Amino acid sequence: MKKLDNLRFADTGASLYDLATSYIVSCPQCHSRAVITTDLAPSTFRLRCTSCFHVETPAHWYGAATAFVSVKCRECYHPLRRSASWKGTWKKLAMKCDKCGDQCEYDAHITYHSLHQGRMTDPVFGLDLWLQREFRGELFWAYNYEHLALLRQFVEAKLRERGISPRNTIKKNSSMISRLPVFIKKASHRADLLKMISQMQQA
Ligand SMILES: [Zn+2]
Ligand SMILES: [Zn+2]
Structure with missing residues (x-):
């Protein structure tokens, strides 16, 4: 018992x-x-x-993370937004402006997820x-x-x-x-x- x-x-x-x-x-x-x-x-x-x-x-x-950027293009000030799954150590995201074609890496905000696969x-x-x-x-x-x-x-x-x-x-x-x-x-x-x-x- x-x-x-x-x-x-x-x-x-x-x-x-x-x-x-x-x-x-x-x-x-x-x-x-x-x-x-x-x-x-x-x-x-x-x-x-x-x-x-x-x-x-x-x-x-090692886990899952999302990188997010919301900026204005450094060349033409067109607003740019992109989010992508993130891996690695650089807290940057490659962006291409769809207005002027400028390509640049911008500082990204990283969101770390508790679930991975x-x-x-x-x-x-x-x-x-x-x-x-x-x-x-x-x-x-x-x-x-x-x-x-x-x-x-x-x-x-x-x-x-x-x-x-x-x-x-x-x-x-x-x-x-x-x-x-x-x-x-x-x-x-x-x-x-x-x-x-x-x-x-x-x-
Ligand atoms: Zn071990
Ligand atoms: Zn631009």
Whole structure:
């Protein structure tokens, strides 16, 4: 018989940001499990792979991104707009003016995407998260094992309660648990989700 503790879930109000202190990802060199942590300064992330010993600091974005430029042509002042998928390190986009034909590279605004080819990525390097599986056409993912354990507790709980004062609505709506997609909250998915989470916890 399960202990009562397992039947209750109290949302502490931890936001996804609170949980995003480390990320388990696929190593860009050997595709084994690598860890991104902030062990030096709070804002300095570092990737370490225990298989190939690759170490990397944030510089290159491996994930999906879009470059966007909206300027006036440097020659004829005709408005130019272009957005294109972006890869690499130069934050510039090649533009051709359709009025005067001038060609030039302009500084682009880069939008970094959390999904890359249908897979969830970390927000520092854009690498595939290690802890992700498809569940009935939806993506189930966790940044790290603590995040996964919290999701497990939530799915396991038969009784769910909010540990936050009802007046504290801002905190309440920003909690990771309150923002979970519907498929994770469905009681009919509970058994299959738990089976999958158990496999993920071994991975
Ligand atoms: Zn590696
Ligand atoms: Zn022009």
